[in-house]
Amino acid sequence: FPSPPAPKWFDGQRSTQNRQGTLTEYCYTLVNLPHKISRCLHVVNFFKVRHDDMNPVTDSQTKKPEVFLLPKDAKKNPTDITGPIVLQTYRAIADYEKSSTSEMALKAGDMVDVVEKSESGWWFCQVKNKRGWVPAAYLEPMDGPDESEEQEPNYAGEQYIVQKSYTAMEEDELTLKEGDTIEVIHKLLDGWWVIRKDETTGYYPSMYLQKAGEANTSVKSELRNRIAPPRRSTIRNAKSIHKQSRKLISQETYRRNSKKYIQSQRNMKENLQNKAKVLIEKNEQEENKPKAQPAVPPRP
Incomplete structure (x- = not known):
């Protein structure tokens, strides 16, 4: 058999189209080999017409491309192997x-x-x-300026520990030292997360953070040795194909909403404490209230 084209585990739309010519050449070479090869059972079965060939998938049935990796526990049975x-x-x-x-x-x-x-x-x-x-x-x-996979802000915050110090380069960034405890309120795909330190918010490289309670790994340690990726606001001569710009939340909005959340939590805590205090005082009053003396029965 002639050597087949090199396999690819990951295929994009353009590379798939480019490979069609290569596969056509391979099939042409295969069927023009001597009869003992080109007409053997393996080759005949390979070119046998299937149901999918007679009823090709239409564009409306095609799923939107997704980015994912094969899981570690993926089945190893050859019958379960799919295309790229x-x-x-x-x-x-x-x-x-x-x-x-x-x-x-x-x-x-x-x-x-x-x-x-x-x-x-x-x-x-x-x-x-x-x-x-x-x-x-x-x-x-390609579909639009905004990322459909981007999460919404979570003003309750997730606790993280700073694993590497960073000095702010822009006004909307924060300077932190290794060991500081912060709260992540918005995870952005560009690697610059919005964090909260006390009541101050700002951007910080996510690669320098580790979730509280998680064990350190060699992969994470190696990643922190790299420099933080650039932010889009620092890119010069950026040219987008989209007429609308990306929807961005200002730091002022982050701070305002963060303060509202913190204040609401404080008010809730104070209300619970006040209710508990009222109940305690009420119980104390009941305990200190003089008990009624039993009535003296009349003499016979």
Whole structure:
């Protein structure tokens, strides 16, 4: 048999189209081999017409591409193996020069397929035969300016511990030291999370944070040795294909809503304390109230 084209576990829409020509050439070579090969049972079964060939999937039945990785406990039975995973395609909004061998350079307008979206803000992408890490801030979705996967703010906050110090470079960032305890109120996909320290809010690199109570791992430690990804607000000459700009929440809005939440929690706590105090005082009054003396029975 001739050598088949190199397999790909992750396929984007463009790479799938490009490979059609390669597969056509391979099939042509295969059927033109000597009869003992081209007409053997394996080849005949390979080219046998299936139900899917007669009723191809329409565009309306095609699922929207998603980004995910195979789980560790995935079935190893060959009958359970499916086709390549279809990835989401993003567009580069500006040129990016890589600073390490594990990264990938970009040109404005490049179409990339996202293999993995890391919370750190560094996404693993591929362009044709190249693969590497890219800052999420340099990429925009094709459907619209906003990320459908982005979470809403959680003003209750999640407690995290600072694992690496960082000095603020912009006015809306926070300067923290290793060991500080903070609350994360908004997890953003570009790796810059909105955090709360006391009543102050600001951006901080998520890769320098660790959830309280979680054990440290070698992967997390290695990740913290890298520099934080750039923020979109610092990118020069960014060019989007979308007419509308991204929906951004200002730090003033974060602070105002955060203060409202904290104040509501304090009021709730005070109300509970006041109710408890009233009950205690009422019980004390009942206990201190003089008991009625039994009536003296009349003499016979």
